[in-house]
Amino acid sequence: MKCNVVKDLLPLYVDGICSEDTIEIVEEHVRDCDKCKAHLMMMQTDYVETIPEEVRDAVKPFKKINKKRRIQVVVAIVLTFLLTVIGAIVLHDTGALNHIFFPMVSAHVAVDSEDNKEQWKSLYFEDQKSLKYDSVFWRKEITNAAGSADEILLRVKDKEGNIVIDEFKIVPGTSVKLETLNNKEEYYFEYKTKIDGRFLINAT
Numbered sequence: 001m002k003c004n005v006v007k008d009l010l011p012l013y014v015d016g017i018c019s020e021d022t023i024e025i026v027e028e029h030v031r032d033c034d035k036c037k038a039h040l041m042m043m044q045t046d047y048v049e050t051i052p053e054e055v056r057d058a059v060k061p062f063k064k065i066n067k068k069r070r071i072q073v074v075v076a077i078v079l080t081f082l083l084t085v086i087g088a089i090v091l092h093d094t095g096a097l098n099h100i101f102f103p104m105v106s107a108h109v110a111v112d113s114e115d116n117k118e119q120w121k122s123l124y125f126e127d128q129k130s131l132k133y134d135s136v137f138w139r140k141e142i143t144n145a146a147g148s149a150d151e152i153l154l155r156v157k158d159k160e161g162n163i164v165i166d167e168f169k170i171v172p173g174t175s176v177k178l179e180t181l182n183n184k185e186e187y188y189f190e191y192k193t194k195i196d197g198r199f200l201i202n203a204t
Helices: 003-015 020-032 034-050 053-093 095-101
Strands: 105-111 121-123 141-144 152-157 163-170 174-177 186-192 197-203
Touching: 003 020, 003 034, 020 034, 141 163, 152 197, 163 174, 186 197
Parallel strands: none
Antiparallel strands: 105 197, 121 186, 141 174, 141 197, 152 163, 152 186
């Protein structure tokens, strides 16, 4: 470390407001450099002589507070990091929490040449004939998963059989928002397609 750099640090060192690393650098340098050591001793003598004793006594507690504050900040950062990591693990690895905060159900559809492609058929999500948005975390979004055979037509009915969303088309790899549907109400989805093959429909 050059003497000019150390001399720039000496005022901070004398005032006691530099970091632990800076203190270590200065003390290591003055052990081997008589010139900087003499300069430091002169500054410390001037500092002690020019500052009244009551001021020096008043400053001592603040030095301890600064050190304590640094420790508190480090501890807070470490705890925040640990809580974030633990929270992420719990959310992604716990099935129950994952279902609450990231709800999703799927419907598998198989269409062959013997099916009547002009008729609407019920769409079953996880073997359930109806879908109920029973959580505020539902995105109310329907996705035709990539890899599905082709586009598919869907429509939505309420429990009385009234059509609440008329037919809409979803091509593979795209989604449609169903924001008009209400929370805590049951809805019945129906599908129709002209193409033979398998389809995967996700509700989130």
